[in-house]
Amino acid sequence: MGRSSKSKTSPDEIADAIRNQILRGELEPGTPVRQDDLAAEFEVSRVPVREALRSLASEGLMLWQPHQGFRVAQLKPAEAREILEIRSVLEVRALEWAFPHLGPDNIEEARDAIARAEATKSIDEWSHMNGVFHTATLGACGRPNLLALIQQLNNRVDRYIRLLVQRTDYRIQAEREHRAILATIEAGNLAAASLLLEQHIEDTADALDRFLADHRPDDEVDQASTSSPAPSHSILANSTPAAGD
Numbered sequence: 001m002g003r004s005s006k007s008k009t010s011p012d013e014i015a016d017a018i019r020n021q022i023l024r025g026e027l028e029p030g031t032p033v034r035q036d037d038l039a040a041e042f043e044v045s046r047v048p049v050r051e052a053l054r055s056l057a058s059e060g061l062m063l064w065q066p067h068q069g070f071r072v073a074q075l076k077p078a079e080a081r082e083i084l085e086i087r088s089v090l091e092v093r094a095l096e097w098a099f100p101h102l103g104p105d106n107i108e109e110a111r112d113a114i115a116r117a118e119a120t121k122s123i124d125e126w127s128h129m130n131g132v133f134h135t136a137t138l139g140a141c142g143r144p145n146l147l148a149l150i151q152q153l154n155n156r157v158d159r160y161i162r163l164l165v166q167r168t169d170y171r172i173q174a175e176r177e178h179r180a181i182l183a184t185i186e187a188g189n190l191a192a193a194s195l196l197l198e199q200h201i202e203d204t205a206d207a208l209d210r211f212l213a214d215h216r217p218d219d220e221v222d223q224a225s226t227s228s229p230a231p232s233h234s235i236l237a238n239s240t241p242a243a244g245d
Contacts, residue, residue, distance in 0.1 A: 009044050011051035017042075018052065022061050022072055023158050024124065029074040033062075060156040077212040080157055084205040087153045090146060091134070091201065092194050097141035099190045107186055110136035114178050123162050126171065130161075133178050137185060160208055170207050177203065 018038075021027040038049045053070045056062040063073040110133050117129035131154070139147065164170040177200040184193040 009042065009048065011048040011055065014038070014042055014044070014048055014052035015055045018056060019059075019061060019155065022056075023127075023155060023162075025159055025162060027072050029072050029159075032069060032071040034069065059152050075156065075160060075212065077209050080160065080208045080212055081205045083153050083156055084201050084208065087150060088198050088201040088205075090150050090153075091138060092198050094138040094141040094143065094146055094150065095194055095197055096190065097143060098138050099185075099193070101140035101142070102137070102185060106136050106140060107182070110178075110182050110185075114175060114182065117178075118175050123165060126165055127158060127162055130174065133182075137181070157208065160212065161204070164204075164207055164211055168207065168211065170204070173203060173207070174200070 018027070018033075027033075033053070035046045035049045035053070038053075039046045042049065053062055053064070057064055057070070057073075061073055062070050064070050113129045113132040113136060117126050117133070120126050120129070131151075134150075134154075135147075138150070141147065161170075165174075177196065181193055181196045181200060184196055
């Protein structure tokens with residue numbers, strides 16, 4: 001992560017920058033980060049850096065250990081399934097609330113997201129369009145806190161879903177399921193749409209279960225290949241823990 005022309009100083013901006021590196025796979029699970037190095041890179045004191053890392057830890061993206069400091073969190077198969085099970089409950093409820101308010105603009109946005117996901121060769125773009133589809137179908141629920149919680153849960157598994165897209169046929173399955181969900185929404189069939197959404201997330205959990213079981217932390221696949229490589233000068237990707245960080 002190179003220093004930008006305009007220094008990022010707030011904890012939220014620092015957290016956003018680090019979060020993006022985690023989600024893009026540029027910071028692999030288990031990677032240690034040093035507060036001193038981050039403070040130097042962002043040209044700030046350790047205080048906003050510490051706040052940013054604590055915020056990421058609350059999202060499940062960072063882990064703090066005494067005498068070792070912060071490192072990028074690993075995700076275990078059981079944890080991934082639990083996260084997706086919670087997402088299923090929340091997204092189905094959000095869809096129920098959103099359904100009466102879904103109009104032509106929402107449908108068109110969801111349809112466009114599917115088409116762009118199918119057309120792109122970029123993992124970043126596919127992941128973004130995947131999120132756009134879910135936002136288009138759920139965003140009208142009128143519950144911003146619920147949507148924020150769903151997004152937080154999605155952030156915890158997104159980096160692994162990117163690997164599923166690259167290494168398995170999950171992408172084809174997900175796009176097919178999205179089209180089926182959208183068709184039932186267009187038909188005005190909430191019960192069918194809810195059932196398909198629930199099954200879609202269950203299928204994702206099953207696929208992620210299998211993938212994580214085959215790629216444990218000790219032989220983690222190269223996450224940097226899911227996106228553009230991290231710059232060689234990035235202090236994040238080459239740091240070592242310091243006591244008290």
